[in-house]
Amino acid sequence: MSTVTNSDIERAPDRSGATVGNETLLEVRDLKKYFPVKSGGVIRRTVAHVQAVDGVSFTLNKGASLGLVGESGCGKTTTGRLITRLYDPTAGEINFEGTDIGHLTRRQMMPIRSEIQMIFQDPYSSLNPRHTVGTIVGTPLRVHNMVPEKKTLPRVQELLEVVGLNPEHYNRYPSEFSGGQRQRIGIARALALQPKLLVADEPVSALDVSIQAQVVNLLRDVQDEFGVAFLFIAHDLAIVRHFCPEVAVMYLGKIVEIGDRETIYEHPHHPYTQALLSAAPDVKQAAIGGRRERIRLEGDVPSPINPPSGCRFRTRCWMAQEICAKQEPPLLQIGKRHKVACHFAGEIHQAPARPITTEMLGVDDQGNPTGGATPAPMQDQPGFADSWFDLKSKSVTSA
Amino acid sequence: MSTDTFERADDMAAPANPSDPFLVVEQLTVKFPTHDGLVQAVTDLSYTVERGKTLGIVGESGSGKSVSSMAVLGLHDPKHTRLSGSIRVDGQEVIGAPEERMRKIRGNSIAMIFQDALTALHPFYTVGDQISECYRIHHRVSRGEAKKRAIEMLDRVGIPQANRRVDDYPHQFSGGMRQRAMIAMALVNDPQLLIADEPTTALDVTVQAQILDLLQDLQREFNSAVIIITHDLGVVAELSDTTMVMYGGRAVEYGATREILTHPEMPYTWGLLGSIPEVAGDANTRLIPIPGNPPSLLNPPSGCAFHPRCPHIDKVPGDLCRTTLPDLVPGDRGANHVKRCHLANPSEIYAGEVLPEIAPDLIDPETGEMIPEIAEVDPDEV
Numbered sequence: 001m002s003t004v005t006n007s008d009i010e011r012a013p014d015r016s017g018a019t020v021g022n023e024t025l026l027e028v029r030d031l032k033k034y035f036p037v038k039s040g041g042v043i044r045r046t047v048a049h050v051q052a053v054d055g056v057s058f059t060l061n062k063g064a065s066l067g068l069v070g071e072s073g074c075g076k077t078t079t080g081r082l083i084t085r086l087y088d089p090t091a092g093e094i095n096f097e098g099t100d101i102g103h104l105t106r107r108q109m110m111p112i113r114s115e116i117q118m119i120f121q122d123p124y125s126s127l128n129p130r131h132t133v134g135t136i137v138g139t140p141l142r143v144h145n146m147v148p149e150k151k152t153l154p155r156v157q158e159l160l161e162v163v164g165l166n167p168e169h170y171n172r173y174p175s176e177f178s179g180g181q182r183q184r185i186g187i188a189r190a191l192a193l194q195p196k197l198l199v200a201d202e203p204v205s206a207l208d209v210s211i212q213a214q215v216v217n218l219l220r221d222v223q224d225e226f227g228v229a230f231l232f233i234a235h236d237l238a239i240v241r242h243f244c245p246e247v248a249v250m251y252l253g254k255i256v257e258i259g260d261r262e263t264i265y266e267h268p269h270h271p272y273t274q275a276l277l278s279a280a281p282d283v284k285q286a287a288i289g290g291r292r293e294r295i296r297l298e299g300d301v302p303s304p305i306n307p308p309s310g311c312r313f314r315t316r317c318w319m320a321q322e323i324c325a326k327q328e329p330p331l332l333q334i335g336k337r338h339k340v341a342c343h344f345a346g347e348i349h350q351a352p353a354r355p356i357t358t359e360m361l362g363v364d365d366q367g368n369p370t371g372g373a374t375p376a377p378m379q380d381q382p383g384f385a386d387s388w389f390d391l392k393s394k395s396v397t398s399a
Numbered sequence: 400m401s402t403d404t405f406e407r408a409d410d411m412a413a414p415a416n417p418s419d420p421f422l423v424v425e426q427l428t429v430k431f432p433t434h435d436g437l438v439q440a441v442t443d444l445s446y447t448v449e450r451g452k453t454l455g456i457v458g459e460s461g462s463g464k465s466v467s468s469m470a471v472l473g474l475h476d477p478k479h480t481r482l483s484g485s486i487r488v489d490g491q492e493v494i495g496a497p498e499e500r501m502r503k504i505r506g507n508s509i510a511m512i513f514q515d516a517l518t519a520l521h522p523f524y525t526v527g528d529q530i531s532e533c534y535r536i537h538h539r540v541s542r543g544e545a546k547k548r549a550i551e552m553l554d555r556v557g558i559p560q561a562n563r564r565v566d567d568y569p570h571q572f573s574g575g576m577r578q579r580a581m582i583a584m585a586l587v588n589d590p591q592l593l594i595a596d597e598p599t600t601a602l603d604v605t606v607q608a609q610i611l612d613l614l615q616d617l618q619r620e621f622n623s624a625v626i627i628i629t630h631d632l633g634v635v636a637e638l639s640d641t642t643m644v645m646y647g648g649r650a651v652e653y654g655a656t657r658e659i660l661t662h663p664e665m666p667y668t669w670g671l672l673g674s675i676p677e678v679a680g681d682a683n684t685r686l687i688p689i690p691g692n693p694p695s696l697l698n699p700p701s702g703c704a705f706h707p708r709c710p711h712i713d714k715v716p717g718d719l720c721r722t723t724l725p726d727l728v729p730g731d732r733g734a735n736h737v738k739r740c741h742l743a744n745p746s747e748i749y750a751g752e753v754l755p756e757i758a759p760d761l762i763d764p765e766t767g768e769m770i771p772e773i774a775e776v777d778p779d780e781v
Contacts, residue, residue: 071603072574178692208459209630213674213688220685235603242676242686279608281633283675286660292637296612297605299559300573 025229026060026083026197027382031092031102033078037305051304052078054253055092057331059383062196065223065230067244069237069276073301075253076233080199083231084118085109096197114144114193121202123182127174133160133185134170140192159188163218180211184218191222198222199231204239216243237280241265246337249273252304252312255331259338269334269345269391271295272313310367311343319344323355326367330357331380333388345391356391419490420447421624422471422592427484427494429466429475438696440466442648444484448641450591453618453625455639455656457632457671459693463648464628468594470494471626472509473501488592507537510585514597516577520569526553527565530584537588552583556613575606579613586617593618594626599634611638632671636660644668647694647704650727654736664730664738664745666709673757687756703741711748715741 034049053075060066068076081087083094085101094102101112117140120126127136137156141147147155157167163184174182183203190198203219204212216239222228234240240247241261248258249272257270268274278294285292297316302308311329314320323343331341343355354365364370387398429441441463448454456464469475471486473493486493488509493501513519521529530552531545540548546565553561556579569577578598585593595614599607615638618625627638635642635656642659644652644667652665663669670689691708694700700707706720719725719741727739731746742748 071605180692208693209632210459210670210674210689211692213676213686214690216676216686217688237604238676276604279604281607281611281631281637283632283636283660283672283677285633286636286657294608296609298609300575300606301603 023062024059024383025062025064025097026231027093027095028059028079028083029057029093029095029382030380031056031079031082031094032090033075033082033087034090048305051253051307053082054304054307055380056250056253056255057380057382058248058255058258060197060229060231063223063227063229064246065232065244067240067247068231068233068250069235069240069247070250071235071301073252073304074250075304076250077201079250080118080201080231080233083197084116084199085113086118110144114140114146115195116197116199117190117193117195119183119186119190119198119200119203122206123179123186124206126186127182129174132171132173133165133177136174136185137170137188137192140189144193146193155192156188159192160185162191162222163188164214178211179207180214183207183215187215187218187222191226191228194226195228197229197231199233201233202235203232205234205236212239219243237265237276249276252301252307254312254341255339256313256342257338257340258331259335259340263335263338267347269338269340269347270313270342271317271319271344271351274348311341313342319351321355321366323358323363323365323367327357327361327363330360332357332360333385334391335388337384338388339384352391356389356394360389420449421489422448422626423485423487424467424471425485425487427467427470427486428482429463429470430481431479432481433697436697439648439699440696441470444645444648444650446643446650446653448592448624448626450624451618451622452641453627453639455635455642456626456628456645457630457635457642458645459630461693461696462645463696464645465596467645468511468596468626468628471592471594472505472511473498474505503537506533506590507588508590509592509594510588510590512578512581512585512593512595512598514600516574516581517569519581520577522569525566525568526572526580527567530565530580530587533584534587548587549583552587553580555586555617556580556583557609558583575602575609578602578606578610582610582613582617586621589621590623591621592624592626594628596628597630598627600629600631607634614638632660632675644671647699648696649704649739650737651705651739652737653727654732658732658736662732662736662746663749664732664736664742665705665740666711666742667705669749669753669757670708673753703739711742714748715743 031053032055033053034051036046037048037050038044039047056079058066068079070076078087082089089102092102093100096112096116101109134153134156137159138152141152141155153170156170160167160170165181165184174185177185200219204215207215220243223230232240232244245261247261247264248255249264249270250256251272257264257268257273264273265277268277275295275297282292299316302315308315310326311324314324317324329341329343331339333339334345343357344351345356346352358365362370387396390397425445427441427444431438431440444467446454458464470482471493473496475482482494484494488504520526527546527549530549531542534540534545534548550561550565553565558564558576558579572580599610602610611634614625627634629635639656641654642656643650644659644665646667652659652663652668659668663672673687674689676686689708694704702721702723703725706712709720712720725739725741727737729736730738
């Protein structure tokens with residue numbers, strides 16, 4: 001198998017070594033997913049809803065990658081599963097190459113499924129232990145009739161070689177492989193259909209440190225070679241930073257801050273992002289010794305069944321004031337590629353004394369309506385606009 | 400604790416010398432006979448932990464880090480385990496000690512925090528019951544008193560409304576709270592040695608920071624010795640005084656944490672440092688993974704266990720790496736920093752070849768030297 005022809009793998013030859021395009025591949029608009037909570041007993045009435053994802057909007061360009069970070073229960077995995085249509089959205093749009101796939105039927109979804117593939121977190125439970133690697137990687141090819149039956153095996157071997165496995169091992173079972181190798185099998189399976197979008201849900205968090213780096217490098221090679229766009233879901237801030245030029249931070253079903261890598265990691269404006277970054281232990285601390293001064297967040301993430309009023313982060317936020325309980329902060333664009341949802345958005349220790357959102361929300365500093373002109377209801381638009389609200393001059397500016 | 404509730408058996412070793420380290424592990428070897436052959440989980444491991452100090456044990460899964468600390472607690476079934484060497488807790492030998500005596504030590508002077516709090520807590524009993532049981536086994540107190548103690552401990556580890564939550568079942572707690580409850584259970588008898596096996600791996604970063612702060616505060620308060628087992632070098636960097644890196648069941652590098660992480664001398668430690676992306680630093684560099692997979696403990700590689708994955712094997716003359724197991728000996732950095740490697744000039748290779756790849760920002764761009772602030776750490780001072 002030394003002379004592998006990659007012509008099959010590359011969907012469009014002109015995209016080999018593709019750089020990030022400007023064409024939008026995926027646009028998610030106000031996406032919501034509420035899971036019903038049923039009561040006990042014979043008649044299982046719906047008593048409440050878990051608001052797992054509550055109004056998420058973003059765009060993803062062809063060949064680009066967006067990182068989705070947040071703590072467990074913040075809705076990042078649900079978002080990924082909505083986009084792959086493993087769940088049906090409660091509301092909102094998922095525009096994939098211009099078509100809203102949020103409400104397509106199973107049959108209508110079929111051709112699109114080959115374009116959006118998923119890499120799962122746990123390489124031990126996401127592979128069928130009774131199927132050989134050849135069957136696992138070959139099944140998508142058969143289901144979608146990608147290649148003639150006779151060519152399935154050569155194609156599987158080709159895919160195994162792409163992900164760095166020995167192509168001769170196609171008749172082995174998953175149990176014969178280590179964790180990192182199994183994750184490679186999962187990646188080969190996801191690549192089999194030459195997707196345009198890969199949703200990677202914590203692809204490395206179940207692996208050992210030394211193996212994590214191998215898989216991250218492999219994903220990067222896959223992206224460089226085939227121009228696949230990635231939605232990279234992880235809780236490890238360092239891995240996301242390494243992989244994604246654009247990062248969205250989620251908290252309790254909402255995006256609280258989204259922007260390019262430099263802005264999010266060097267100049268975070270949302271207190272939750274600041275706390276997340278400060279909490280991550282750092283190896284470089286060894287040179288100084290002891291523990292770093294950090295922002296200590298109290299308590300746990302509140303229940304998404306009954307989220308706090310106003311800003312959802314206010315129960316753990318050290319800057320929270322009256323307005324935070326009364327008014328929900330809009331996801332406001334404050335830079336060319338930077339949006340933040342906070343009444344007191346600012347860099348750490350430089351938060352403004354007065355809420356920045358009063359005028360656009362038509363409220364006073366305590367969050368009570370002023371009764372003046374009611375502002376237009378603000379809806380978060382996916383992507384970034386050309387003009388934004390400048391924090392320093394407190395006015396709308398453009399590039 | 401009163402003497403009538405905790406009687407020290409007469410057959411114990413000589414009374415502990417207070418200047419001795421609290422825990423001394425010497426040449427510990429743990430082997431498990433299996434159908435496939437003998438698994439050499441831990442081989443010839445020695446370390447010490449003093450009161451009020453923290454030892455970090457780092458390694459991949461299967462490197463023997465959990466097995467070695469379970470041996471300290473005497474948790475291996477003697478029927479299925481071959482143990483040799485010596486483990487002395489406060490001067491008392493643990494290996495071969497009768498179960499009766501181990502039960503008095505376990506949970507009392509040594510306690511363990513397990514990785515997965517949901518499986519480590521019993522789902523049928525309330526959190527309060529489980530903590531007070533732990534207390535009542537080692538202290539002759541009434542149920543009421545034990546419950547009071549449980550509430551006190553839950554409060555101490557930061558569970559809100561402890562007197563109400565004490566009657567909750569583990570499933571009613573969140574992940575972070577469960578981990579706190581486990582810490583409360585481990586600390587209820589004021590142990591002098593606390594073993595934390597991946598205490599924060601299952602937790603989110605913000606909760607992880609809370610738990611690590613808590614561990615550190617409690618350690619300061621009770622002056623206990625702590626062993627923290629983790630694969631996260633960041634946790635080790637911030638918490639532990641000394642660090643031991645394990646590979647294939649053996650210690651491959653051991654010394655002060657600052658030394659190990661700023662002047663590592665073993666290619667495996669270099670590999671670990673190169674594999675982790677940093678929150679700060681250049682995002683566009685490729686990670687430098689360690690090639691290959693961790694070794695099988697059924698059939699460990701000859702010579703140095705790391706040689707099949709080592710990128711520096713050609714720098715050692717002859718076939719030494721493949722044939723001879725290197726000793727754990729001091730390198731260029733003084734007697735307190737030992738490593739198991741044949742490389743003759745590890746510091747040079749690290750500064751010249753490894754560091755520019757894994758952390759170019761630590762190199763002075765003009766002189767090509769390591770930035771002095773970090774480079775000049777006197778090993779004897781640490």
